[in-house]
Amino acid sequence: MSKKYNKVVLAYSGGLDTSIIIPWLKENYGCEVIAVAADVGQESELEGLQEKAIKTGASKLYIEDLKKEFVEDCIWPTLKAGAIYENKYLLGTSFARPIIAKRLVEIAKKEGADAIAHGCTGKGNDQVRFELTIKAFAPDMPIIAPWRIWDIKSRDEEIDYAEAHQIPLKITRKTNYSKDKNLWHLSHEGLDLEDPANEPKYNEILEMGVSPEKAPDAPTYITLHFEKGVPTALDGVEMDGVSLIQKLNKIGGANGVGLADLVENRLVGMKSRGVYETPGGSILYHAHDVLETICLDKETQHYKQQVALKFADLVYNGQWYTPLREALSAFVDSTQQTVTGDVKLKLYKGNIINAGVTSDYTLYDEEVATFDADEVYNQMDSQGFINLFGLPIKVKAVLDQKRAAKKEGK
Secondary structure, three states: OOOOOOEEEEEOOOOHHHHHHHHHHHHHHOOEEEEEEEEOOOHHHHOOHHHHHHHOOOOEEEEEEOHHHHHHHHHHHHHHHOOOEOOOEOOOOOOHHHHHHHHHHHHHHHHOOOEEEOOOOOOOOHHHHHHHHHHHHOOOOOEEOHHHHOOOOOHHHHHHHHHHOOOOOOOOOOOOOEEEEOOOOEEEEOHHHHOOOOOOOHHHHOOOOOOHHHOOOOOEEEEEEEEOOEEEEEOOEEOOHHHHHHHHHHHHHHOOOOEEEEEEEOOOOOEEEEEEEOHHHHHHHHHHHHHHHHHOOHHHHHHHHHHHHHHHHHHHOOOOOOHHHHHHHHHHHHHHHHOOEEEEEEEEOOEEEEEEEEOOOOOOOHHHHOOOOOOOOOOOHHHHHHHHHOHHHHHHHHHHHHHHHHHHHO
16 A cells, blocks of 8 residues: 555444454554444444454554434434335434444544544445545545455455454354344345345344244233424333333334335445344334324425435435535424324234324314214315315316317317
8 A cells, every 4th residue: 555544543343344454454554553433232242342453453442332322313313304215224324324433533533543444345335424424524534445445355255364364253154144233223234135035034133033923922012202203201111212222122122023124225326135123213113103193284294204205315325414414304303393292002023003192282183083973064165175176177177078079070
């Protein structure tokens, strides 16, 4: 490598990619490597990282607890927006990357580093998410992306490199799925999943729960309370966001809830197949949507659905720290002022079933909606409404008939 750096901060997970990047950076740049591991809820994956990072050549390791910031600054705004990418993906990896990259920049500045490195592949979305955030907070910071420049071409070759450098790994060539785990979800890609014709081996790959077939035969009922679009309590017990998601992950996972198998359109132009486990998140999205059905007026609800599509694209594409995302969040927050209430759900063998919703801000009036006799709705009013609403249809039909008759008359 022609460029030399004195100190490089590396986004470090201890997985296959970043495990071999530490010695690779030292070999090729002759630099000090400072590893940064962000705790966004990956739990056991953080065990032993300190020893491993130092043993493989890092001068130090930061383990940064970002769970609270992750939930409050990224998850809740996206949940309130109702943002879902391509109808299925609840954006678990997407909105974790910006919060990690932001901390990378903060530590790089603190340490006086002259470059930031990451282990994202040149085929993936994460390279964009990391680098757009770095550009937002350190626009002149050099970025090293080994996957774009080294001679390694596959995960098998990465394992070869690790074995040659005595780097311990938690995976084998047979269990070499590409995974990403955090508080919100767990993703699975690669191996047999690369062929969309293959059914996922759920009984082998699931970690956050069970398949619907293995879920209990009896349903589980839960009640969630929301304040201005943010979930604050489960079954009457107030909880912080991190604890609430952790609890819902266990409940949802045990009931086979939150599995998504999809072929998605990556930002970099290709389609990829992934299997996602998002038990708690799936419950929260469903509950929030149910509550909005009684708390939002029709025009706001429908327009917000359009905003959600754009919001999801921004999150997926790594454009979190942008004026448009911030502006859309301001709009969303305005819509959430009355999204307060309780949602009861029944969880049963992978299904999330409505079991009741209440709110002090409800726009549902039983007296107006009833099929029984009432004094507030004059059904004859609908006749004039239909005549006016259908006037363009009627006018076109009449004129079409006249044109057809004139043509026949010729």
